[in-house]
Amino acid sequence: MSVDVPMSRAPCQPLPRHIAIVMDGNGRWAQQRSLPRTAGHREGAKAVRRIVRACSERDIEVLTLFAFSSENWRRPRPEVEVLLKLFLTTLRGEIRRLDTANVRLRFIGDYRAFPENLQDYIVKAERRTAANTGLTLVIAANYGGRWDLAQAARRVSEAVLEGRLQPGDITPAVLHSFTCLSDLPEPDLFIRTGGEQRISNFLLWQMAYAELYFTDRLWPDYDDGDLESACAAFASRQRRFGRTAEQVAQNQHA
Ligand code: FPP
Numbered sequence: 001m002s003v004d005v006p007m008s009r010a011p012c013q014p015l016p017r018h019i020a021i022v023m024d025g026n027g028r029w030a031q032q033r034s035l036p037r038t039a040g041h042r043e044g045a046k047a048v049r050r051i052v053r054a055c056s057e058r059d060i061e062v063l064t065l066f067a068f069s070s071e072n073w074r075r076p077r078p079e080v081e082v083l084l085k086l087f088l089t090t091l092r093g094e095i096r097r098l099d100t101a102n103v104r105l106r107f108i109g110d111y112r113a114f115p116e117n118l119q120d121y122i123v124k125a126e127r128r129t130a131a132n133t134g135l136t137l138v139i140a141a142n143y144g145g146r147w148d149l150a151q152a153a154r155r156v157s158e159a160v161l162e163g164r165l166q167p168g169d170i171t172p173a174v175l176h177s178f179t180c181l182s183d184l185p186e187p188d189l190f191i192r193t194g195g196e197q198r199i200s201n202f203l204l205w206q207m208a209y210a211e212l213y214f215t216d217r218l219w220p221d222y223d224d225g226d227l228e229s230a231c232a233a234f235a236s237r238q239r240r241f242g243r244t245a246e247q248v249a250q251n252q253h254a
Contacts, residue, residue: 012228012235016189018062019055019230020203020210023047024194025218038082043220045090054224056101056135058231062184063137066202070110070144087141088118095125102134108180109143110151136184143180145204152178152205179205186210189234193219193226211237 023044030040048065055063068083075083098105105125112119122141155178159165165174176182180203187203187210195216199207213230215222240248 012231014235015058015060015231016187016211016234017060017185018064018187019060019189019191020064020066020187020207021051021190022066022192022194022200022202023219023222024192024196026220028194029218029220037079040218040220041079041083041086045086047220047222048090049094050223051227052098052103052135052137053101054227056103058227060135062181062187063135064108064140064181064187064203065138066140066143066200068109068141068143069201070142070147071201073113084115084118087139088121091121091125095128098137099129099132102132103129104132104134104136105129106136106138107141108138108148109141110147111141113142138181138184140202144201145199146201148180148203149205176205181206188239189213189230191215191230193217193222209239209241211239 026040026044027037028040029043030037033039052063067087072083073080095105105128107122107126111122114122152175156165156170156175160167186206186208190199190202190207190210191213192198193215195214197214199212203210211234213233215226215230217226238245238248
């Protein structure tokens with residue numbers, strides 16, 4: 001069977017609407033094979049392809065990938081350069097396939113710090129896929145949760161100074177509307193590969209009620225079966241959003 005033909009599967013229910021992933025373990029995957037760390041990132045890009053397709057086939061609405069954090073600039077310069085090049089070549093290589101698969105691409109983060117050709121391509125890729133109605137693939141690039149909150153606070157202050165908003169009007173819902181991804185459902189499942197158990201300044205505001213799922217699998221090895229396990233774990237959890245287990249059970253049977 002061709003790899004492009006969707007497999008029939010009985011999906012775990014409920015499915016997360018929005019999955020956010022920290023793709024960790026590229027460097028260790030390479031080191032285990034005595035390869036340079038950058039070989040791990042290249043293999044990681046292949047895993048991105050697999051998981052985007054798997055989410056698309058499962059009718060997941062949004063997949064957000066942490067591709068480059070605001071802190072990743074601290075890595076050795078050659079590694080940063082390879083990562084930036086890899087984003088561009090992966091984007092260029094995949095855009096047609098993504099578009100045909102009805103995937104809408106979005107980027108979040110302060111990507112003005114990136115080389116101009118990458119910035120231009122980001123804008124182009126977003127425009128090209130803007131009307132697509134399938135999976136929304138969000139790439140977090142030069143993104144940090146604290147950066148997001150700071151830019152939201154800055155824009156709220158501007159609105160107050162311009163008289164469009166009163167300080168007393170600033171509720172969580174109003175602040176939310178200034179954060180990245182405010183037009184999309186909040187992440188309900190957060191996955192981190194590579195064995196570490198932290199959020200690392202990812203979607204701090206948006207993940208308030210996300211179910212957290214950690215796996216030792218290194219990102220370049222991550223596959224459809226791993227995603228299935230994460231979705232099964234998600235389906236087995238009771239989400240209470242501050243209510244009691246009994247209240248939730250009553251609603252479920254109402
Ligand atoms: C973390 O692993 C991974 C990254 C900082 C980069 C992720 C980038 C990709 C998967 C490449 C392509 C992505 C897109 C969206 C085109 P690490 O280097 O911290 O691994 P380690 O913890 O084993 O050192």
